[in-house]
Amino acid sequence: MPVLCSSCSEKRAVLKRPKTGHSLCKACFFWAFEEEVHHTIVTAKLFKPGETVGVAASGGKDSTVLAHVMKLLNQRHGYGLELMLISVDEGITGYRDDSLETVKRNQQQYDLPLKIVSYEELYGWTMDAIVKQVGLKNNCTFCGVFRRQALDRGAVMLKVDKICTGHNADDVAETVLMNVLRGDIARLRRCTAISTASEGDGVVPRCKPLKYAYEKEIVLYAYFKKLDYFSTECIYSPNAYRGYARTFLKDLESIRPSSIMDIIHSGENLSVRDGVKMPVQGTCSRCGYISSQALCKSCVLLEGLNRGLPKLGIGKHHRLHEKLLSQQPLTESEQRKLKPVDF
Amino acid sequence: MSACVWAACVCGTQICYCSLSAEILLLFSGINENVYEHVSMWFTGNMKQLLVWIQRNLLKERPELFVQGDTVRPGILVLINDADWELMGELDYQLEDQDNIVFISTLHGG
Ligand SMILES: [Zn+2]
Numbered sequence A: 001m002p003v004l005c006s007s008c009s010e011k012r013a014v015l016k017r018p019k020t021g022h023s024l025c026k027a028c029f030f031w032a033f034e035e036e037v038h039h040t041i042v043t044a045k046l047f048k049p050g051e052t053v054g055v056a057a058s059g060g061k062d063s064t065v066l067a068h069v070m071k072l073l074n075q076r077h078g079y080g081l082e083l084m085l086i087s088v089d090e091g092i093t094g095y096r097d098d099s100l101e102t103v104k105r106n107q108q109q110y111d112l113p114l115k116i117v118s119y120e121e122l123y124g125w126t127m128d129a130i131v132k133q134v135g136l137k138n139n140c141t142f143c144g145v146f147r148r149q150a151l152d153r154g155a156v157m158l159k160v161d162k163i164c165t166g167h168n169a170d171d172v173a174e175t176v177l178m179n180v181l182r183g184d185i186a187r188l189r190r191c192t193a194i195s196t197a198s199e200g201d202g203v204v205p206r207c208k209p210l211k212y213a214y215e216k217e218i219v220l221y222a223y224f225k226k227l228d229y230f231s232t233e234c235i236y237s238p239n240a241y242r243g244y245a246r247t248f249l250k251d252l253e254s255i256r257p258s259s260i261m262d263i264i265h266s267g268e269n270l271s272v273r274d275g276v277k278m279p280v281q282g283t284c285s286r287c288g289y290i291s292s293q294a295l296c297k298s299c300v301l302l303e304g305l306n307r308g309l310p311k312l313g314i315g316k317h318h319r320l321h322e323k324l325l326s327q328q329p330l331t332e333s334e335q336r337k338l339k340p341v342d343f
Numbered sequence B: 001m002s003a004c005v006w007a008a009c010v011c012g013t014q015i016c017y018c019s020l021s022a023e024i025l026l027l028f029s030g031i032n033e034n035v036y037e038h039v040s041m042w043f044t045g046n047m048k049q050l051l052v053w054i055q056r057n058l059l060k061e062r063p064e065l066f067v068q069g070d071t072v073r074p075g076i077l078v079l080i081n082d083a084d085w086e087l088m089g090e091l092d093y094q095l096e097d098q099d100n101i102v103f104i105s106t107l108h109g110g
């Protein structure tokens, strides 16, 4: 017995929306999904006419849907934006090859300029080379830290005014949970923000137009629109802790679909009591990137790699920053602690 | 009754449909291997029975990546003839001739 669309009452419904419980046909779903993203963009005043906006493109479902919808809404509602795709090539054999091919096809399909920035050109190290040195255990530290900066550096190079990323409602809820679990108050306060202001040189403001879009709808949007996307996890160790948080979230959602919005809502409305110590935001004295320490995380990681002491950036070695900055040699016992572990 | 069982998964450059007869690890661990065949099979029963059947006959390893309790693991979307199974009675849906079942995992990186 086919269910009819609750909006047009004509066509067969293809999905039940987790957000509203409505049953919609393909056409009505596409329209609702797109216009809700438009609503998010307009309400949060994410863009101004004439801006150049970089869409962070990984070839995955979220960024592919984001690129598609941004292109469409820019035309439909006359945002007057100059859009381009920005991709990061970590230099992982087999992992990025296919997803970068996808991004290249997206470039043609959406007729948008594409810039690929590689770890090799930015840092002098590919992820494969890093893994050779640090082993499989800690590489996601590198991958994550380098990726965040790579987007910024790419954006500066391309002179874009803003970057938008494909983070969806599930991602945001998951991040709220993770920050609660880790007691990371500073991040907890920031993570629900739909956009970040420019935090100094070398950091381009970011925003998340899909912040209120459920993952289920993003996947089905891509599926029904037959969008060309690539889906895989980073082959270098998916973050196990995050995996638990995600599973937990999905379990909650299956009992109560609004859980995801509820968690975001909680995150948005938390306020931090006066007197809670927050890390002071400064800038890295080597590269100028935002950092609460004398050296930013990626400069410490790089220093470690270049000195053959890859564990330098993993764990807390802040005491050593002064030494590193002044190019002093490390003592033997300091060196021993930071040597690669055998795998 | 012949129903096609497909699983849309991680592989390939487009969303592709992987046969569940292939190693299930291939479906959920992100290994790039395109498998475009599908399983056509004789099956009588409802979705609940189909999941049991899949678990017994197709999942050789780590069934917990696919099923949880007597339903699919949260985060896996099920489409019956290209419609959300939540509109079709989910586990109670009685399979019919030529039905097409698609499983899409959302638990991968975006
Ligand atoms: Zn409709």
Ligand SMILES: [Zn+2]
Binding pocket: A139, A140, A143, A144, A234, A236, A237
């Ligand atoms: Zn990684």
Ligand SMILES: [Zn+2]
Binding pocket: A284, A285, A286, A287, A288, A289, A295, A296, A297, A298, A299, A300
């Ligand atoms: Zn730095």
